[in-house]
Amino acid sequence: MKDSTFYALVTLGTLGVAGLGYAMYFDYKRRNDPRFRRQLHQPGREKKKAKQQLEEQERLSQSQISVSIENALQKALDKPLPKDPSQKEQMFMEQVAEGERYAALGEAGFEDAAVCFYRALKVYPDPLELIMIYQKTIPQSVLSVIMGMLSQDVKRRQENYYNAFPPEEMHVKIKELSKAAAMGETMTYKTMVANKDFAVGDTIYTELPETTLLVPGLTGSAHCDYCLRVIADGSEAKQCDTCHQVAFCSETCKTTAEEEYHRFLCPGSAAEPIAAAQQLTGTWADKHVLSPMLIAKFFGHMIHVEKKKQEAGEEPEYTVWERLEHLKFLELTGTDDDAKNQELVCDLIGSKITGLENFMNRERYLMLKGKMLYNAIGVRADGSSCPVSLSGEYTRAASTEGLVGAGLYLVSSYLTHSCEPNAVPTFPDGSSRLALQATRPIKVGDEITMTYIAVGDRPVAARQQELMEKYRLTCSCPLCVAKDE
Numbered sequence: 001m002k003d004s005t006f007y008a009l010v011t012l013g014t015l016g017v018a019g020l021g022y023a024m025y026f027d028y029k030r031r032n033d034p035r036f037r038r039q040l041h042q043p044g045r046e047k048k049k050a051k052q053q054l055e056e057q058e059r060l061s062q063s064q065i066s067v068s069i070e071n072a073l074q075k076a077l078d079k080p081l082p083k084d085p086s087q088k089e090q091m092f093m094e095q096v097a098e099g100e101r102y103a104a105l106g107e108a109g110f111e112d113a114a115v116c117f118y119r120a121l122k123v124y125p126d127p128l129e130l131i132m133i134y135q136k137t138i139p140q141s142v143l144s145v146i147m148g149m150l151s152q153d154v155k156r157r158q159e160n161y162y163n164a165f166p167p168e169e170m171h172v173k174i175k176e177l178s179k180a181a182a183m184g185e186t187m188t189y190k191t192m193v194a195n196k197d198f199a200v201g202d203t204i205y206t207e208l209p210e211t212t213l214l215v216p217g218l219t220g221s222a223h224c225d226y227c228l229r230v231i232a233d234g235s236e237a238k239q240c241d242t243c244h245q246v247a248f249c250s251e252t253c254k255t256t257a258e259e260e261y262h263r264f265l266c267p268g269s270a271a272e273p274i275a276a277a278q279q280l281t282g283t284w285a286d287k288h289v290l291s292p293m294l295i296a297k298f299f300g301h302m303i304h305v306e307k308k309k310q311e312a313g314e315e316p317e318y319t320v321w322e323r324l325e326h327l328k329f330l331e332l333t334g335t336d337d338d339a340k341n342q343e344l345v346c347d348l349i350g351s352k353i354t355g356l357e358n359f360m361n362r363e364r365y366l367m368l369k370g371k372m373l374y375n376a377i378g379v380r381a382d383g384s385s386c387p388v389s390l391s392g393e394y395t396r397a398a399s400t401e402g403l404v405g406a407g408l409y410l411v412s413s414y415l416t417h418s419c420e421p422n423a424v425p426t427f428p429d430g431s432s433r434l435a436l437q438a439t440r441p442i443k444v445g446d447e448i449t450m451t452y453i454a455v456g457d458r459p460v461a462a463r464q465q466e467l468m469e470k471y472r473l474t475c476s477c478p479l480c481v482a483k484d485e
């Protein structure tokens, strides 16, 4: 987890725009320092080694430093950072130059040096790369302070996260509750609680997904590939002009899908097929394995969102990646298929995004898969029936009846399972827009639950087994506990 929170900060708003570059600074450095070029082009293994050294350093650092990390961080964050890329570039160069001056003063200048270098780090498009350069070019003690600031910064962000999420208008909060676990111990877990009272039938909130996936067999022309809506008879489906394999309900859905993911994932035309995209489509269409496609689509979406924020000059409170980081996930041991799928996803998206192959390593790919499997919610539409069963992969759904696809919802992911839930995700537009509806009276502070699996009149043991296999959950809802005794 450490690795991923580390990344959450250092990739802040930068993923996908690494090409921006601060060429001038590097040109300057290259001209003045022949070592610099070699440091820039470290092979992957060295990168890994560098990262391990860093983590080691971070552990050792705390005790040896005489400057206050808290102070330094406060100073570094005091002045607002510029939003415009050219101003960022200018600030970067100024801060690095100033940092070097302070560092040259010896220990007396270390705190100010760290402040400058940290500010430079905050505006640099590939912070991990910069840290690796720092490792070789600035004094160890200064780097230790910088790493301390980084981890403090991450900690603060983590602590503040649930203050502003979910947005107030959704009337729910994320709380840490505890419940009895095995051997008389208690365990804590994050869950959703109501911020006001709801009556049966009330819509608690509505939520749009981060990413969705239509079940195979519905892709051709019956459903919109973006919002999953049934494309009404008589209305003209707007197909992808290249592959003619996906359809959209509107020009908006078509354009958005194109910008977010289809530009990476389009399998190409009959005359010019794109092998990797066809293989990826195949893992879903033929093998019914949903995670690779869902991961690829999520990635496309995330890059698109962050890029737009950056273009608009917004300093995002939290990135989509950080939001994903906060979700629970299944820890998986990878298979050969996972390795192949990871390669496919990297091939497709990495061809357009610099630096993805470093980002999408095995560990991170498996984490994404674990996030998708744990959190994806089945999207249903009236009058449809799910034409496939997902082999080995699944979404939260009370039944496969009417299932048209799956969606990843950042808020609804916090709904915990109960076999006797007090809420149910509904899809009133027949699209992937989720409306959470109360099925029992809910009072302020009550935990809100949904069912992840089919309940019906299945025996407790069967439900518990399925929950354990799919979600590693032991359900302690009234329905399970009452029958247990």
Ligand SMILES: [Zn+2]
Residues within 6 Å of the ligand: 224, 225, 226, 227, 228, 229, 248, 249, 250, 253
């Ligand atoms: Zn649509």
Ligand SMILES: [Zn+2]
Residues within 6 Å of the ligand: 240, 241, 242, 243, 244, 245, 246, 262, 266, 267, 268
């Ligand atoms: Zn296409």
Ligand SMILES: [Zn+2]
Residues within 6 Å of the ligand: 418, 419, 420, 475, 476, 477, 478, 479, 480, 481
């Ligand atoms: Zn239960």
